[in-house]
Amino acid sequence: MLIGLNNVTFEFGARVIVQEATWHIHPGERIGLIGYNGTGKSTLLKVLVGEYQPSLGTVERGRGTTIGYLHQDLLSFDTNDSILEVAMGAFEKVKQLEKEIEALGIELERTSDEKLLEQYTDKLHELEVLGGYNIHHKTEEVLQGLGFENSQLNRPYKEFSGGWRMRVLLAKMILQQPDVLLLDEPTNHLDLPSIEWLEKYLIHYKGSVVIVSHDKYFLNRMVTKIVELYQQELHIYSGDYEFYEKEKAMRIELQQRAFENQQEYIRQQERFIERFRSKATKAAAAQSAIKRLDKLERIENVEIERPNLRINFQVDKQPGKVLTTLKDVSKSFGNLNIVEHTSAEIDRGDKIALIGANGKGKSTLLRIIAGTDPNFEGERIWGHNVEESFYAQHQLEALDLNNTVLEELQACGSGKTEMELRSLLGCFLFSGDDVEKKIKVLSGGEKARVALAKVIVSKANFLLLDEPTNHLDMHSVELLTDALNKYEGSIIFVSHDRYFIANAANKIWEIVDHQIKEFKGTYTEYVEWKERMAKQGRKEDSNNKDDSSKMTDGRDKEQKNKANNQQQPAASVNRQPSAVSAVQSREQQKELQRLQKQFSRAEEELEKLKQQQLSIEAAMANPEVYADKNKFTKLETDYKNALQKVATATKEYETLFEKLMEMEEQA
Template identity: 65%
Template sequence: MLAGFQNVTFEFGARAIVEDATWHIHPNERIGLIGYNGTGKSTLLKLLVGEYQPSKGEVIRSRNTSIGYLHQDLLSFDTSESILQVALGAFERVLLLEKEIEELGKQLEQNHEDEALLHLYSDKLHEMDTLDGYNIHHKTEEILQGLGFANADLQRPYKEFSGGWRMRVLLAKMILQQPDLLLLDEPTNHLDLPSIEWLEKYLLHYQGSVVIVSHDRWFLDRMVTKIVEVFQQGLHIYGGNYSFYQKEKEVRMELQMKAFENQQDFIRQQERFIERFRAKASKAAAAQTAIKKLEKLDVIEAPTNDRPNIRINFSVDKMPGKVLCELKHITKHYGSTRIVTNGNAEIERGDKIALIGANGKGKSTLLRIIAGVESFEGERKWGHNVDESFYAQHQLESLGLNHTLLDELKTCGTQKTDQELRTLLGCFLFGGDDIDKKIKVLSGGEKARIALAKTIISKANFLMLDEPTNHLDMHSVELLIEALNKYQGSIILVSHDRFFVSQTANKIWEIVDEEIKEFKGTYTEYLEWKERMAKRAAENKEPAAGSEKKAEVKKVVEEKPAPTPAPVAEIKVVINKEAKKELQKQQRILQQLEEKINAVTIEKNKMEAQLSDPATYSDKDKFKQTETAYQQLSKELAQLNKEYEAAFEKVMELESKMG
C-alpha cells in the first residue's frame, strides 16, 4: 500500500467532511475521486499529503512513497526562468551533477594527473549515466510539446504565460518527477482537446498510481479503473470507471432504500409492541428487551441525493427563419496569425453546433464574429426573426455589481416567480444564503455561473455559448445537457468537455487550414470518421511495392517483337538453359526475400518495443509516427511472406521439371 486512510474523521469546525473513513491506495491504481462541489474532494488530497491533520484516525503514507500533488494553489508560484528551466526543475539531482561535472572538468584541465579527482569525476559521470541525465532536456521538451507548447515557447519566461499555461508547465514538471503517487486536482481544466488526449495516453501508461479529481466524465471513463465517491460523510468505493459507478450506484441506492424501509418497518413494530405492553407487568421484561434492542440498533440512513434532481427549462418566444446566420468570405488575422481566410459557413434552424480543436485555432474568435462583437473582413448575414443570446467570459463585466443574485436574474425580464428563480440558481450551485449575496463579492467562477443562468432564461432562439461547463460540477453539467436537448432553438458552442459535446451537438465545426470545416453528425461519429480517415491516409502512404517496375516490365514485354521460330533441336537446348536460368533467378529472389523478411521482422520488433515503452506516449506526434510505422511494417511483412511462398512454390516446380 502506498498511502491511504484508516478510520479517518476530518472536520471543518462543526462540519464533518468524512467520518470513520477507510481508503487504501495500492501500486498502479488509477482512481477517480468524485463528489458534488463542496463535499471535500480537494480537502482529502490535502489530508493525503499532510497539509491537514485528521481529527481522528490515521493517514497512512509509506516511508518510501513519493507523492506529486497538482492543485490550483500552485499558480501563486512566479519566476523569470524559462518554462523549460522550470520543468527541468524536476531533475534536481541531475542538474546538480551537471554543475559538479563541469567544475570537476575545469579542475582536471589544471591537474589532470590527480587520481582522486579522476575517480570522483568518473563516479559522477557514472551516476549521471545511471540517472539517464543526458536525456533530461529531450524528455522535458517532449512533455512540454505534448501539453501544447511550441518549440519557440520553451525559452520564454514563465511569468509571461497566463494561469492556464503556467499550470501546464507545473503539470509537465510533476510528470517528469515520476512520483509513486500522482494526485491531480482538475488536471484538464486548462487543457485543450489535443492536450487532454495526450495526457490520457500518457497517464494510461504511467508506472505509478494516479488519483484524479475531475468533472470531466469522458476523461474519467477513459482513465480510471476505480471510483471513490465522497457521499454523506463517507467514502464509497466502486471497482470500475465513471459509467460503471453510475449504474452500480443506482443498484446500491435501491438496496439501501429496501434495507432502510425494512428497518423502519421493524422499528415501527417494536415501538407498537413497547407502547402496548410496557405498562403490563407480565410483558414489562419483554418490552424492556425491545427498548434495549432499539437502542443498540445500527440505524440505516435513507438514501438521499445531496443535490435535488431539478430540471432546467428553456422557453423560446418566436420561431426564426430557416437560416439563422450566414458567413460569407470571412477573413480574420491577428498580425501574422491567420485564423480564417475567405471562410464560408451557415447556421440553420435546429443546428446544435460544437466548435472544437486546439487552443489558438480561433474557436472563440469565430464565435465572437458570429455574435457580432469581433471585427472581421467579409459578411455576416443575420436571418429572419433571430433572437440571440451570447454567453462568454466577457459577459461577467455586464453584471450589476450591487444586485443580489435574485435581482440580477430579474433584470432579464423573465416572468418566472422568485421560487422558480431560486430553483434555477440551485442548478448552478447557489443555495441558502448565497442567493442574497451581492454580485460584487462573488468569485470569478460564481459570476460565470450567474451569467450562464441569465443566458438560459433569456427566451432567445439562438444561443452562443463559450465554455459553458467550465465552473459547473458533473450534476449541473448533466442538468444543462438535459435542458439543451429539450431546447427548441439553435446553439453554437465552444467546449473542451467531450462528454458535454458528445451529448449536445448534432454538427461539428473545426477550423482547419484557415477554413471552417463542417461535419454533419455527432461528436462520436466525428471521432469514428477521423479514425477511418487516418487509417485510409496511412494505407495510401504505403508504397505500392514494385508496381512501377511491374508496369515497366509489362510495357517492355508488349513492345518486344515476336522471336523467329527456332529448329526443334535448338528449342530443347534453349528450354533447358532458360529453365536453369529461371531456377537460379527464383533462388536469388527467394534468398533476397528471406533477407528482407528478417530485416523487416527486426524493425517490427523494435517498433513493438517502442510501443510498449511509456516514454513513446510523451509526444503525440512521435506516438502517431511509431504506430503508423508499425502498421506499415506489419503489412509489408505479410506481403513479403506471401511473395516468399509464391517464390518457394516456383522453385519447387522448376526443380521438379529439371529433375
C-alpha cells in the same frame, strides 16, 4: 501501501469534512476522487500530503514515498526563467550532477589526477543511469504534448497566463515521476488535444494517480477506482465512473427496497400485535413480536443529497430556416491568421460543438458569429427572427456589481417567479442565502455561473456558449446537458468537456488549416471517423459513416427494469371449508390446535428468513461491498435466493393465517 488514511476525521473550523475515513492508496492505482462542489475533495488532498493535520486518526506514508501535488495555489509561483527551465526543474539531481561534472572537467584540464578522472567517470556513468542525456528531449516532448510550440519554450514563464502556467507546472510534476501524483482538476486549463495527450501519458504512468475532476469522459478513460466523498464519508467503488454510477444507483435502489421491505414487515408485526395482544392464547406471541420490533435495527430511508432540478427554456419566436451565414470570412491578428476565406451556415435545430486546440480561434469565431467582433473581412448574414444570447467568460463586466445574484436574474425580464429563479440558481450552485450575495463579492467562477444562468433564463432562440461547463460540478453539467437536449432553439458552443460535447451536439465544427470543417454527426461518430481516417491514412472520407457507433442505453434500461421487477409476495388465500356441524366440534378443536402449531412454526420460519433477508440487504447497502466484485456477486445471489424463500414462506404463513382466523371465528 503508499499513503493511507486510518479512521481519519478532519474538521475545517466547525465543519466536518470527513469522519472516521479509511482509505489506502496502493502502487499502480489510478483513482478518481469525486463529490459535489464544496464537499471538501481539495481539502482531503491537502490532508493526504500533510498540509492539514487530521482531528482524529492517522495519515501514514510509506518510507521514501514521493508525492506530486498539482493544485490552483501553485499559480502564485512566478519567475523570469523560461518555461523550459521551469519544467526542467524536475531534474534537480541531474542538473546538480551536470554542474559537478563541469567542475571536474575544468579541474582535469589543469591536472591529470587519476582520482579526479575516476570521479569524473563515475559521475558520467551516474548521469547516464539517471537518463541525464535525454532530459532536454523529455522536457520538450512533454511541453509539446501539453500544447506548447517549439518557439515558445524559451519565453519567460511570467509572460504566460494562468492556464498556460499551470500546464508548465503539470509538465514539471509528471517529469519528476513521483510515486503518487495528486491532480486537482487537471483538465480545467487544457484543450482537447492536450487532454488526450495527458490521458495517454498517465495510462502508462508507473506511479499511482489520484484525480479530482468533473470531467466524466476523462475519468472513464483514466481511472480504475472511484472514491466518493459523500455525506462526510468515503465510499469506494472498484471501477471507472460509469461503473460507479450504475453500482451507486443499484445500492440506493437496494437500500430503498430494504427500507420498504422492513416497513412492510413492521406493519405486519404491528397488525399481528394489535389483533392478538388481548387474546390469552396469543398474548405471549404478541409480546414476543413487540420485543422483536424493539430490537430491530431500523434501516434509514434513502435521502437524495441534491434535488433533481430541471431547467426549462422558453423560446419566444420561431426563427427562419437559416440563423446565420458566414461568407468568405477572414480574420487575423497581425501575422496570426485565424480563418481565411471560409464559409459556413447555421440552420434551425443545429446544436454545434466548436472544438480544437487552443489558439485556433474558436472563441474569436464565436464572437464573429455573435456580432461582438466586427473587425473581419467577408460577410456575416443574420437570419429572420433570430434572438441570440451570448455567454463568454471574459464578458463578465456586463453584470451589475451592486445587484444581488437574485436581482441580476430578475432584471432579465424573463417573467419567472422568485421561486423559479431560486430553483434555477440552485442548479448553478447558489442555494439559500447565496442568492442574496452582491455580485461584487463573488469569485470569478461564481460570476461566470451567474452570467451563464442569465443566458439560460433568457428567451433567446439561438445560444452561443463559450466553455459553459468550466465552473460546474458533474450534477450541474448533467442538468445543463439535459436542458439543452430539450431546448427547441439552436446552439453553438465551445467546450473541452467531452461528456458534454458527446451528449449536447449533433454537429461538430473544427478549424483546420484556417477553414471551418463541418462533421454532420455526434462527437462519438466524429471520433470514430477520425480514427478510421488515421488508420486508412487519408484526411477526408466524410461519406463513410459507421452507424454502429450510435449506441443506446437499452442495456442500462434492461438492468434497471430487471432490478425493479422483484415480485412482491402476494397474499394467497386458500380457504378450507370449515366444519358446520356440532358433532364435528371435537375434530374441529383438534384441527385448530394442529393449525396453531403449524402457524407458530411458519411464523418462526418466516421471521428467521426475514431477518436473513434484512441482513443481506443491509450488507448490500454498504458501499464497501462494491469495492470487491466477488463479494458483491455472492451477496447478489444470496439475495435472490432469500427473496424466493421469503415469498414462499409468506405465502404459507398467510394461508395458515386465513385458515386460523376462520376456525377461531367458528369456535
